[in-house]
Amino acid sequence: MDINLLTSLNDNIRIDRSKCTACGKCVDVCILDNLRLQLSPCRQACPVGMNCQGYIHHLAQNRMDKGLEKVKEAVPFGGILGRVCSRPCEAACNRLKVDGQSVAIRDLKRFLCDQDGTPPVPEGTTELPGSVAIVGAGPAGLTAAFYLRAAGLKVTLFDRESEPGGLMRWGIPEFRLPLEILERELHFATAAGVEFRGNSTLGGDLDLQELQHRFDAVLVAVGASEHLKLGIPGEDSPHILPALEFLKRAREKKAAPPGDRVVVIGGGNAAVDAAQTALRLGAGNVTVVCLEKREEMPAFSWSIAEAEDEGISIHNAWGPQAFKFTRERLTTVIFRKCTALYDAAGRFSPLYDESQSMHLPCATVIVAIGQKTQSALLDPSWFGPGAIRIDPITLRVAESKVFVAGDFVRGPRTLVEAMAQGKEASLSIQRMIQGEDLYYERGNGKPLEFQFEPDWSQALKRSRAVMPTLAVAKRKGFEEVAGGFSRDEAVAEAERCLNCGVPFGLRTCWFCLPCEIECPEEALYVEVPYLLR
Ligand SMILES: Cc1cc2nc3c(=O)[nH]c(=O)nc-3n(C[C@H](O)[C@H](O)[C@H](O)COP(=O)(O)OP(=O)(O)OC[C@H]3O[C@@H](n4cnc5c(N)ncnc54)[C@H](O)[C@@H]3O)c2cc1C
Numbered sequence: 229m230d231i232n233l234l235t236s237l238n239d240n241i242r243i244d245r246s247k248c249t250a251c252g253k254c255v256d257v258c259i260l261d262n263l264r265l266q267l268s269p270c271r272q273a274c275p276v277g278m279n280c281q282g283y284i285h286h287l288a289q290n291r292m293d294k295g296l297e298k299v300k301e302a303v304p305f306g307g308i309l310g311r312v313c314s315r316p317c318e319a320a321c322n323r324l325k326v327d328g329q330s331v332a333i334r335d336l337k338r339f340l341c342d343q344d345g346t347p348p349v350p351e352g353t354t355e356l357p358g359s360v361a362i363v364g365a366g367p368a369g370l371t372a373a374f375y376l377r378a379a380g381l382k383v384t385l386f387d388r389e390s391e392p393g394g395l396m397r398w399g400i401p402e403f404r405l406p407l408e409i410l411e412r413e414l415h416f417a418t419a420a421g422v423e424f425r426g427n428s429t430l431g432g433d434l435d436l437q438e439l440q441h442r443f444d445a446v447l448v449a450v451g452a453s454e455h456l457k458l459g460i461p462g463e464d465s466p467h468i469l470p471a472l473e474f475l476k477r478a479r480e481k482k483a484a485p486p487g488d489r490v491v492v493i494g495g496g497n498a499a500v501d502a503a504q505t506a507l508r509l510g511a512g513n514v515t516v517v518c519l520e521k522r523e524e525m526p527a528f529s530w531s532i533a534e535a536e537d538e539g540i541s542i543h544n545a546w547g548p549q550a551f552k553f554t555r556e557r558l559t560t561v562i563f564r565k566c567t568a569l570y571d572a573a574g575r576f577s578p579l580y581d582e583s584q585s586m587h588l589p590c591a592t593v594i595v596a597i598g599q600k601t602q603s604a605l606l607d608p609s610w611f612g613p614g615a616i617r618i619d620p621i622t623l624r625v626a627e628s629k630v631f632v633a634g635d636f637v638r639g640p641r642t643l644v645e646a647m648a649q650g651k652e653a654s655l656s657i658q659r660m661i662q663g664e665d666l667y668y669e670r671g672n673g674k675p676l677e678f679q680f681e682p683d684w685s686q687a688l689k690r691s692r693a694v695m696p697t698l699a700v701a702k703r704k705g706f707e708e709v710a711g712g713f714s715r716d717e718a719v720a721e722a723e724r725c726l727n728c729g730v731p732f733g734l735r736t737c738w739f740c741l742p743c744e745i746e747c748p749e750e751a752l753y754v755e756v757p758y759l760l761r
């Protein structure tokens with residue numbers, strides 16, 4: 229028999245799929261660059277690169293601690309993301325192709341983190357010379373603070389508010405993200421020696437030039453919190469409130485009752501959150517009105533459904549035209565029909581049918597039509613057309629000591645994107661301070677496969693587990709709506725995962741074996757000719 233040893237040896241890597249979590253360790257340690265990792269779609273879609281497959285796999289096998297470790301490997305704020313992440317992973321999940329329902333990836337993360345209950349701690353801190361100023365204690369700034377402190381650098385975190393958290397504390401309502409969870413996960417800052425200086429405002433008592441002199445690096449992560457205005461006469465009335473101010477007052481427990489009838493203008497998450505908050509503050513009738521058609525609304529579909537369950541009505545494709553007042557009291561808001569949102573060139577430019585109008589009586593209007601960044605905070609020469617000129621890999625601004633992250637960079641996005649940028653910026657800052665190459669192993673081709681078919685035959689016939697929620701009649705206050713899975717529900721849901729990603733051998737293997745030795749799950753076995761092993 230004619231045996232070609234070289235070709236026969238490129239198929240000698242055996243993976244026990246019941247053990248493998250697609251962690252990629254074997255791929256990283258392969259000396260001959262033989263192994264490739266098929267990266268599961270959920271992990272590809274996650275901005276922080278969380279190994280969702282891995283934690284779900286551990287959970288399906290009842291190994292809670294190992295599952296939790298996988299979450300913490302990617303980001304310290306799993307309890308927060310487990311509740312309010314925008315869940316791009318679920319939109320990419322292969323399970324959708326099986327029964328139209330993704331694995332409940334976010335809810336499973338919440339389950340794991342709720343089993344734990346201990347605050348995240350930056351590990352192995354060996355003090356290094358070097359100090360960093362972070363301005364903005366939202367998810368971007370806090371994530372950067374965590375990793376910079378973990379690297380041993382001195383971190384001072386400034387924020388114009390008295391407490392850290394950004395929109396996680398002052399925007400997202402407590403019935404979605406309880407204060408207890410937020411405070412538990414932000415506890416690392418005090419525990420690990422991050423110096424928090426509240427009531428410090430960049431552009432006020434803080435000056436960027438001065439920060440650059442005092443610190444080795446500066447991260448600007450001040451979000452996008454300047455609310456957009458409608459430009460309609462009467463908008464400055466005390467009965468017409470910007471959504472972020474309204475939500476912040478509610479979280480501070482200082483919001484005045486909004487009156488019986490409330491109209492919220494806008495179709496994003498701030499609008500839906502404000503509407504549900506108004507209901508909890510005693511409004512009898514809450515209506516959301518937006519320019520977008522239903523399918524175009526930027527708010528999360530699950531939040532819209534929840535709001536409708538609570539009795540909030542939504543009117544799509546209407547634009548505000550005028551406010552009516554009687555002796556300075558707001559009485560009505562008038563809308564006209566919106567027939568198109570964009571012009572032929574795709575620019576936002578709403579068109580109206582003036583013959584169709586809608587009059588909604590109300591005591592309060594909440595305006596939630598979007599936010600923009602405080603562009604005046606940076607040197608004007610640092611801006612290109614409409615955006616800050618940054619290196620997209622390092623997030624550094626114009627070869628300076630200044631880095632940026634989060635919504636401040638490109639306008640309103642999501643928590644997990646802000647955290648991902650905070651992480652990337654922290655890596656750049658560590659490297660800059662230590663005189664290392666900022667680009668090393670970033671943005672260049674890794675040994676990964678993105679297009680592949682999972683093993684469809686493994687799909688159990690089982691519908692997605694539904695998270696129990698607080699009965700609508702009981703949603704009077706700010707108690708959390710989503711109840712969390714029981715252990716049995718979580719394990720059963722985790723078993724729906726197809727365990728899509730897996731490593732494989734691409735070229736000839738020379739039996740050096742670090743892959744087999746380093747595999748934390750003992751899932752990989754190299755078939756070595758008898759006389760060699
Ligand atoms: C109502 C609402 C609900 C949302 N819900 C979700 C959700 O469920 N899931 C999701 O993924 N995303 C959600 N988002 C989006 C998400 O909150 C943001 O994308 C995210 O918070 C951005 O993080 P960041 O760190 O860039 O900015 P921020 O969270 O805005 O934090 C910026 C920080 O900078 C501080 N700051 C601002 N200006 C200055 C200054 N001049 N000097 C000093 N400090 C300053 C602020 O006080 C704040 O603490 C929501 C947004 C809103 C408005």
Ligand code: SF4
Nearest residue numbers: 248249251252254747
């Ligand atoms: S075989 Fe082992 S090291 Fe390789 S991806 Fe699977 S679990 Fe990780």
Ligand code: SF4
Nearest residue numbers: 270321322725726728
């Ligand atoms: S089936 Fe599992 S591994 Fe595959 S994309 Fe969905 S959650 Fe990820």
